[in-house]
Amino acid sequence: MEPEAEAAEHHEVRAAQGGDLEAFERLYRAHVGRVLALCARMTGDRTMAEDLTQETFVKAWEKLASFRGESAFGSWLHRVAANVVLDQARSASRHPRKAETAEDADVFAAQASARDVASAVDLERALAALPEGARAAFVLHDVHGFSHEEIARLAGQAVGTSKAQLHRARILLREALR
């Protein structure tokens, strides 16, 4: 992010921390696309992802006071989102996931060349078919740039577990995409 954009965002965050909901809405507009992408890839379910995106911003508003600006607001928000998705997964093993539809994959295709689109859709589909833990590790580490330490902390598991899940995801994906 450009320094000016970062300063402007910092200003919005401070305003939102003071209770300014319109400032928070501007933050929402700036970040909703990335948060939704993270939720959609972690769950493999667009409808659920939109609910979890809403949950993420409600949680973010509640926890906003605890954001101290040590990291970029976007990174902080992504951690909140990952937490929301993992919490939901922990509490909802009783709700089996919906099957992936063709329309779901279509949405991923926005703004890329035809070949990139085909390849992206394949990868998105393969991702959606992964077991939950492996999918979470791959999406967080290889798509959204989380470290194993961050993933382990969020998921409440050992760093070794996160590495093992990522290893499994990478092998399964290469088999699926071969």
Next chain:
Amino acid sequence: MMDCTRAADLLDEYVDGTLPESEARDVRDHLLACPACARSEAGLRALLRRAAQLPAEMEPSRDLWPGIQGRIAAEPARTARPVPSVAPYGWIAAAAILLVVLTSAVTLWVVRRQAPAKPPQAVASPELAALRMSEPDYLQARKALYAALQQRRGSLSPQTVKILDQNLAAMDQALRAMKAALDKDPGNRGLAVLIESTYRQEIQVLMQAASLPANA
């Protein structure tokens, strides 16, 4: 020399660049000597390139904000946030301005309606589709806010309650008129946008009213 099993175990961290240099050197040597493991490395790097090229953002199928706003508004006690910094009576001024805007918008629309510049479009607009998607969230937020406001009516001054009621009634009336008009003319984009922005403004006023200090 390192065997294939060991090399495969270390390949992830080798490719991620998190392996200590001594081990990384051993893996590198193995990859140079073993075509099977080298193919595996190439496959992994290709997968990671594809992952990096995935679109960073996705477009929501509907506006998710009204639902978020409604939930934030409905739980003021639990979140215990500071009261939004609204100057005393600032919200009344805001509501009064809103009332004027709404009244003139409806008047303007009625006037235009009597002398249509172009025939109404039969096909529903994207603006209408967007409105239909977000409307349930607005209505839910509105309901929660009305309930919250109802609870603290007694703690507000009679004058405040009176002005608030007048404004809410006016907004309701305006919304009803605009919605009835939209039913007759679903292709009217301006009307769909106006309804959506009226919902947003109404929720804003309700939220401010619900968080007014006692005796305001």
